[in-house]
Amino acid sequence: MIARLRAVEASAKASDGIVCFARLYREVTESVDADLVASTFADASFLQRLDVAFADLFFAAVDAFARDPAVVPPAWTPLFESRSRRGIAPLQFALAGMNAHINRDLPIVLVATCEERGVELRRGSPEHADFERVNGLLALVEERIKASYLTGWIARLDRIAHRVHRLDDVVAMWDVRVAREAAWTNAETLWAVRGDAETRAEFVRTLDRTVGFAGRGLLVPADTWLRRLARKLAA
DSSP states (O other): OHHHHHHHHTTSOTTOHHHHHHHHHHHHHHHHHHHHTTOOOTTHHHHHHHHHHHHHHHHHHHHHHHHOGGGSOTTTHHHHHTTTOTTOOHHHHHHHHHHHIIIIIHHHHHHHHHHHHTOOOOTTSHHHHHHHHHHHHHHHHHHHHHHHHHOSHHHHHHHHHOOSSOHHHHHTTOOHHHHHHHHHHHHHHHHHTTTOHHHHHHHHHHHHHHHHHHHHHHTSOOOOHHHHHHHHHHO
8 A cells, every 4th residue: 555655656746736645645644554553453454454445445546537537536536637736735735635535435435344344334333433543543643744734934934924815724624533523424324325226326426526526625726935935945
């Protein structure tokens, strides 16, 4: 999984939107893996299978975009279509990717993993407890990574020079813990209708469109010349 993410990172310029998300995805994965070493879970094998299947949906979307952009899930379309657009900060690309991956892909893969392993998807289960423990780890990692983009003397100067449409306002729209809680709720809905293929497919289509709409909001250009300068100085 890490090797594949690094391959995506190496596939285009560092400023490319898909590359920005892949880099954040790898950094989060590596940081969480390090934290997991000191943690114990009720069903670690469930989490491992969930992580692999989860990443596979991102890789499938990337492969689909390379073959035929028209077949990419709508939740991923805003990021993929805007990957080279000027004026969008790297963190915006990264958060737009997290939006698509967590809000669209995670409910689907939660249901698929539970079905595969013969586990009931329900709150209060050992799997749900493990899921919530990961939420806490991810929230801490997310804050560290966000801070790396939003702190420093150039960032403080940028807040003074650009009081409207700041990157901070875009970042405030996103919270990984809230997103994962919503993903579990949507997974419960999918689980409840899993015997009705038509209803299940319609729910996923609606979810896809809704998540795609949110992604476009995260990708409203909010980069500034000061932040571009900071990235050049750090390169």
